[in-house]
Amino acid sequence: MNPPFSAIFLTTLIGAGQGLFLVLFGTELWLGASAMASRAHTFLGIGSVVSLALTAGGLIASLFHLGQPQRAWRGMTMWRTSWLAREGIALPLFMAGVFFYGLAHLMEAEATRLIGSVTALLCLTLYVCTGMIYVCIRFLQEWASPLTLVNYLLLGCASGATLATVLAAIQAPGLVIPYAQLAALITLLGFVTRGASLVRNARLKPKSTLQSAIGIKHPRIVQKAQGFMGGSFNTREFFHGRTVAMLRSVKWAFLLLVFPVPLLCLAMGVAQGSTSLLLAAFTIQYVGLIAERWFFFAQANHPQNLYYQTIS
Amino acid sequence: MTQLALVIDLNVCVGCHACVTSCKQWNTSGTAGALVDLNPYGADPNGTFFNRVQTFEVGEFPNTQTVHFPKSCLHCEDPPCVPVCPTGASYKRAEDGIVLVDYDKCIGCKYCTWACPYGAREFDEQRKVMTKCTLCVDRVTDRTLPERERKPACVLACPANARLFGDVHDPESVVSIAIAERGGYQLMPEWGTRPANHYLPRRKTEIRIHPEDLERVDNPLKIDGKQPEAGYRSPGREDFAT
Numbered sequence: 123m124n125p126p127f128s129a130i131f132l133t134t135l136i137g138a139g140q141g142l143f144l145v146l147f148g149t150e151l152w153l154g155a156s157a158m159a160s161r162a163h164t165f166l167g168i169g170s171v172v173s174l175a176l177t178a179g180g181l182i183a184s185l186f187h188l189g190q191p192q193r194a195w196r197g198m199t200m201w202r203t204s205w206l207a208r209e210g211i212a213l214p215l216f217m218a219g220v221f222f223y224g225l226a227h228l229m230e231a232e233a234t235r236l237i238g239s240v241t242a243l244l245c246l247t248l249y250v251c252t253g254m255i256y257v258c259i260r261f262l263q264e265w266a267s268p269l270t271l272v273n274y275l276l277l278g279c280a281s282g283a284t285l286a287t288v289l290a291a292i293q294a295p296g297l298v299i300p301y302a303q304l305a306a307l308i309t310l311l312g313f314v315t316r317g318a319s320l321v322r323n324a325r326l327k328p329k330s331t332l333q334s335a336i337g338i339k340h341p342r343i344v345q346k347a348q349g350f351m352g353g354s355f356n357t358r359e360f361f362h363g364r365t366v367a368m369l370r371s372v373k374w375a376f377l378l379l380v381f382p383v384p385l386l387c388l389a390m391g392v393a394q395g396s397t398s399l400l401l402a403a404f405t406i407q408y409v410g411l412i413a414e415r416w417f418f419f420a421q422a423n424h425p426q427n428l429y430y431q432t433i434s
Numbered sequence: 435m436t437q438l439a440l441v442i443d444l445n446v447c448v449g450c451h452a453c454v455t456s457c458k459q460w461n462t463s464g465t466a467g468a469l470v471d472l473n474p475y476g477a478d479p480n481g482t483f484f485n486r487v488q489t490f491e492v493g494e495f496p497n498t499q500t501v502h503f504p505k506s507c508l509h510c511e512d513p514p515c516v517p518v519c520p521t522g523a524s525y526k527r528a529e530d531g532i533v534l535v536d537y538d539k540c541i542g543c544k545y546c547t548w549a550c551p552y553g554a555r556e557f558d559e560q561r562k563v564m565t566k567c568t569l570c571v572d573r574v575t576d577r578t579l580p581e582r583e584r585k586p587a588c589v590l591a592c593p594a595n596a597r598l599f600g601d602v603h604d605p606e607s608v609v610s611i612a613i614a615e616r617g618g619y620q621l622m623p624e625w626g627t628r629p630a631n632h633y634l635p636r637r638k639t640e641i642r643i644h645p646e647d648l649e650r651v652d653n654p655l656k657i658d659g660k661q662p663e664a665g666y667r668s669p670g671r672e673d674f675a676t
Contacts, residue, residue, distance in 0.1 A: 189557070193540075196539055199520070200521060204545075205518070330622050336633075338490070338635070338636075348488050349486030350483075352479045352480035359544065360553070424551075425622065
C-alpha cells in the first residue's frame with residue numbers, strides 16, 4: 123500500500139490522545155479519595171485538554187483523507203457493517219467525553235468518575251474500531267491478525283503514558299516516577315507485540331498468486347501489459363514505489379525510535395529530573411510511531427498488485 | 435433472484451481494447467458525468483476507466499500463449515467492498531445483483547478499494563468520488579432501447595464476441611450454459627467473494643482429419659481396381675488420369 127499520511131497522523135495522534143486519557147483516568151482511580159486527589163483536579167483537567175487537542179488534530183488529519191470532506195457526516199451512517207463508520211462515531215463521542223471529563227475536573231465537579239468511566243469505555247471502543255478497520259480486510263494478510271489491534275492499543279497507550287510523564291514533570295512532580303514506570307512497561311509490551319507481528323509478517327505466504335488472479339494454472343506466467351502506459355489509481359494507491367532498502371531502514375528506524383531510545387530518555391529524564399529529556403522521549407517516540415505507521419502501510423501487499431506488475 | 439454478469443471468453447479475446455474504449459465512451463457521456471482524463475495528450479496520460487485489458491504471456495518460449503485478459507468489476511455475490519463502506523454509497527442492487535456506487539453519497543475515503551482484492555475500483559481524481567463498472571446499468575435497464583441493445587457497451591463493441599452478458603442465476607441463460615459447458619471459472623476463489631463474472635478458459639485447438647477428407651472412397655476411377663493408386667512418390671501417381 124502507498125502510506126496515506128492522513129491516516130498515519132490520524133491513528134498516531136488519536137492513539138496518543140486516547141492513551142493519555144486512559145492514564146489520567148487511571149490516575150484518578152488510583153489516587154482514590156486521598157488528599158492528593160483533591161489537588162490533582164487542575165492537572166487532570168489540563169491533561170484532558172491536551173488529550174482533546176491531540177484527538178482533534180487526528181480528526182482534522184482524517185478529513186484530508188476524504189475526497190468529499192463536506193459529506194463526512196455520512197460516514198457515520200453504516201455503523202451496522204462498517205468499522206470505519208463505527209470509528210467515525212466513536213471518535214467524536216470520545217472527544218465529547220474527554221471534553222466533559224476535563225471540564226468537570228477544571229470546575230472541580232463531583233461527577234468526574236462517572237464521566238471518566240463512560241469515556242474510558244468509549245476510548246477502548248475507539249481503539250477497537252481503529253484496529254478493526256485494518257484487521258477486518260482479510261486479504262491484506264499483513265494486517266488481518268489480532269496483533270494489529272493489540273499494537274494499536276499498546277503503542278497508543280505507550281505514547282500517551284510518555285506524554286503523561288512530560289505533563290506530570292511540569293505540573294505534578296509526584297506522579298513522574300509512576301508514570302515513567304508505566305510508560306516503560308507499556309513500551310516494552312508494545313515492543314513484544316510489534317516484534318511478534320513483524321516476525322509473523324516475515325513468514326507470511328501470499329494466498330493469492332498470479333495463477334489464481336487470472337485463473338490459468340501454469341507455473342510460468344509473465345505480465346506483458348497492464349492496459350495502460352501512464353499510471354492509474356491502482357498503481358498510485360497500492361504501490362509505495364520505495365526500495366526494499368528504504369523499507370528496511372524505516373523498519374530499523376522505528377524499532378529504535380519507538381522502543382529503546384525513548385526508554386533511555388525516560389530513564390535519564392527521571393534520574394536527572396529533566397523535563398526536556400522527558401519531552402524528547404515523547405517527541406522521539408511520536409516520530410518513531412509515524413515511521414512505524416508508515417511501515418505498517420508500506421508492508422501490506424495488496425493482492426490487486428498481481429494485476430499491475432508490468433507497464434508494457 | 436437475478437444476478438447479471440459478464441462471461442469473458444479468454445479463448446477468443448484478441449486484446450483489441452474495443453471494450454475499453456466503448457466503455458469509456460459510454461460512461462463518460464452519461465448523466466453521471468464525465469470520467470476524468472488527466473493529462474491525456476501529455477507524457478504521463480491517465481484517467482478513470484471501468485475496464486482494462488491486460489496481457490499475459492503463459493509458458494516458456496517457444497511454447498507460449500499470449501492471453502489477453504479484460505478486467506472490470508466482477509460484481510461479486512458476496513462483495514467485500516460493500517459492508518466496509520461507511521456511508522452506504524457502495525451497495526449491491528437486490529433486483530439484479532449489480533454492485534454500484536452512489537456518487538452523491540460517496541465521501542471518497544477509498545476504503546472500499548482496500549477491501550477489493552481485484553483492484554476493480556478507480557478513484558475519480560476530478561469528482562473526488564469512487565467509481566467502478568456499473569455493468570452499464572443505464573443501458574441494460576433502459577426500456578426505450580431495442581431488446582438487443584440492452585447490453586453493456588463493452589459487450590456490444592466486442593468484435594470477437596468474447597463477452598457474454600446475462601443472468602448467471604438462470605440455468606437456461608447463455609452465460610450459465612457457457613459456464614457449464616466450457617468450464618467457466620471465477621477469479622481468486624480463495625477469498626470467498628463469489629464473483630458473478632466468470633472467465634472461459636483457453637481451449638486446445640485440434641484439427642481432426644479423416645482419411646475420407648483426403649481421398650474420395652467412391653472414386654469411380656479406382657472403384658473396379660483397374661487403375662490402382664500408384665505408390666507414394668512412385669511415377670505416375672499424379673498423371674495416370676491424363
